Amino acid sequence: MNSDRKHGTATLLAQANHLIDQMTGAIIPPVYVSTTYARDSNYELVAHGLSYSRENTPNCKQLETLLAVLEGGADALTFGSGMAAVSALFETLKPGDHVVAPAVMYHAVRTWLNDFCPRWGLAHNYFDASKQGSLERVIRSGRTKIVWIETPANPTCDITDIAEAAELAHNAGARLVVDSTLATPMLTRPIEHGADIVLHSATKYLNGHSDVLAGALICREDDNFWQSIRFQRVYGGAALGSFEAWLLLRGMRTLHLRMQQACDNAMRIAQHFETHKKIERVLYPGLQSHPRHTLAQRQMKSGFGGMLSLLVRGDAQAARTVASRTRVFVPATSFGGVESLIEHRATVEGPSSRMPPNLLRLSIGIELVEDLIIDLEHALEAI
Ligand SMILES: Cc1ncc(COP(=O)(O)O)c(C=O)c1O
Secondary structure, eight states: OOSSHHHHHHHHHHTTTTOOOTTTOOSSOOOOOOSBOOBOTTSOBSSTTOSBTTTOOHHHHHHHHHHHHHHTOSEEEEESSHHHHHHHHHTTSOTTOEEEEESSSOHHHHHHHHHHHHHHTOEEEEEOTTSTTHHHHHOOTTTEEEEEEESSOTTTOOOOOHHHHHHHHHHTTOEEEEEOTTTHHHHOOGGGGTOSEEEEETTTTTTOSSOOOOEEEEESSOOHHHHHHHHHHHHHTOOOOHHHHHHHHHHHTTHHHHHHHHHHHHHHHHHHHHTOTTEEEEEOTTSTTSTTHHHHHHHOOSOOOSEEEEEESSOHHHHHHHHHHOSSSEEOSOOOSSSOEEEEHHHHHOTTOOSOTTEEEEEOOSSOHHHHHHHHHHHHTTO
């Protein structure tokens, strides 16, 4: 493999880790649909580690190997969704443990933690990722077990310093988990900055085609904690199906190209609308006006992601009007696909949403950027 990481990563992705079916020479692996695997005449498993598909499948193993290499980790585990990965991780904790997480992050993680922590006997606190010193104040030395960060954060694009969070977590005896769904390993490899575990909703950029629900965890070290997450995945039953793993591996062959185009398009759109008279503010880490732009430059390589949010001049109704007038952007939730999406975040998150009422979240796809800009310009004329 080429030692230049950029070239190496492109090659690694395009060839899905140089995967060639040993039995047939097929350059695209088959989908292994069997739920169970035979033993030989000595009653040994025919293939090491393959016994029952809730424990593992060849397709998931191929995907996990690629994910571990991409993130520079020791091992990876795939799950039936990003949320299944989140819950497997927290379910390894014990009553009395303490966890901290950002006040603004993917809303379902927060909603789930608010319900799960008291039921499981966990103490939890939130911190303000946009305020210096806020994380340090909520960590309890010796008691905090997980420091959770999400960078860039969905949907405000707050950037958290991974290295600083890792140091704070480690000094307190905690592990740092980074939800790196928005960045992907193309832009940030959190383990290189000190993270212990990386989470992806693989439903988003990793798959890239809005047709697979999946999650993944990647670890720095294959230790007892990691083995307890593996146990939770196997016995909790949150496995990813073989077909989904196969589709995901196919989607990942073009991750580098999709990501580069999405980043380039998002930057152009952010710059274009930053000074637009109908826009109050553009939240995008690639803009110099972003409060953590310098940190983003240091922590994110070759782009600032395909997600951005627009605060329109007006109220929730004005924002919803814009979201319903686009003809190229599809008004739908989720992100990370090749097609651009627009959503009024407060409506999608529901009554407990902490989002500004005028916030529109945009997932920028790989279309012609001029089409996207003209589409938003037309939609903004309606307010
Ligand atoms: C940042 C982030 N993390 C985790 C998740 C959960 O992933 P999934 O929807 O695959 O369960 C999402 C989903 O939108 C997300 O945006």
